[in-house]
Amino acid sequence: MIVDLRSDTLTKPTPGMLEAMWSATVGDDVYGEDETVNALESKLASMFGMEAGLFCPSGTMTNQIAIKCFTQPMDEVIADETAHVYRYEGGGIAFNSAASVRLLNGDRGRLTAKDIEPHINPDNIHYPRTSLVVLENTVNRGGGSCYTVAQIEPIQQLCKKHGLKLHLDGARLFNALVATGEQPKDYGRLFDGISICLSKGLGAPVGSVLLGSKETIKQARRVRKVFGGGMRQAGYLAAAGIYALDHQVERLQTDHEHARLLGEALEKQNYVLSVMPVDTNIVIFELDLKVPADEFVANMAANGVKCSTFGHQMVRFVTHLDVSTDMVAHTIQTLQKMS
Numbered sequence: 001m002i003v004d005l006r007s008d009t010l011t012k013p014t015p016g017m018l019e020a021m022w023s024a025t026v027g028d029d030v031y032g033e034d035e036t037v038n039a040l041e042s043k044l045a046s047m048f049g050m051e052a053g054l055f056c057p058s059g060t061m062t063n064q065i066a067i068k069c070f071t072q073p074m075d076e077v078i079a080d081e082t083a084h085v086y087r088y089e090g091g092g093i094a095f096n097s098a099a100s101v102r103l104l105n106g107d108r109g110r111l112t113a114k115d116i117e118p119h120i121n122p123d124n125i126h127y128p129r130t131s132l133v134v135l136e137n138t139v140n141r142g143g144g145s146c147y148t149v150a151q152i153e154p155i156q157q158l159c160k161k162h163g164l165k166l167h168l169d170g171a172r173l174f175n176a177l178v179a180t181g182e183q184p185k186d187y188g189r190l191f192d193g194i195s196i197c198l199s200k201g202l203g204a205p206v207g208s209v210l211l212g213s214k215e216t217i218k219q220a221r222r223v224r225k226v227f228g229g230g231m232r233q234a235g236y237l238a239a240a241g242i243y244a245l246d247h248q249v250e251r252l253q254t255d256h257e258h259a260r261l262l263g264e265a266l267e268k269q270n271y272v273l274s275v276m277p278v279d280t281n282i283v284i285f286e287l288d289l290k291v292p293a294d295e296f297v298a299n300m301a302a303n304g305v306k307c308s309t310f311g312h313q314m315v316r317f318v319t320h321l322d323v324s325t326d327m328v329a330h331t332i333q334t335l336q337k338m339s
Contacts, residue, residue, distance in 0.1 A: 006308045008320035049188035052214045071131050072129075080136065138176050153190065165192045168187065192212060263275050
């Protein structure tokens, strides 16, 4: 048995998803003529109560397009220091948008209006112009921590007060929605842009959708072209996204339950110093110095469990639709053997 807990990006299309992809109606999306891409964009825009959507190859691209649309060169973006848009997108904010980043230290990656307000620059030629706040939900480096709508509302009000745009890196937003029981439209009314990733817990092989106003998406389509993101007959991929939204959202709760079981098992092991609270499908834990993280990962792999280091003495497990209950049990047994 091989259990792959390295990431939820490793999911394979289900038979039903493959059938939907095989039978998709396609056209040239750069001409706006791919019916299935158009259907996916409209479906998500309607779901979130937003005006339009844009299908892209990756969440990095949707995030970077949004930042490009919402900033001008010499502007500044406010984000948490753990933010994916800063840490894992290749310095794209600087390269693509010529903007600086003000990094804040939130609670497991989550910011508050009180965190943000002191760092909004005054109108002074010595400072970059603060123009955008980016939130992440769920927060990868926060162990899958998630916001509630009530926590985001004061941030949206602050942004409105200061004339700032508010973008959501919703790489695992449906995990957050399932965990909190909140509705997509609750988010659509708060953000100027939302990036929705389809290729993580939802299980599609490729793709993310950027949501926003018609004006924003019109500009985003132009930026996507410059970034090389026009995919022509992309409906075969978009069909996987539609299938995922129709069939693979509610089952995210199973991933959360599996992650909770792994977290509880880790807390019982004498070589584990701490485990971050498990809110969704990500489990991050710290190992005792006597157990080097690289050796731990290698030993787990030798027992059929793949996982990743995630910083000094830190390891990450991520559950997903290709991780079964039996696989979770095998992982727990492996952890116990190493104690």
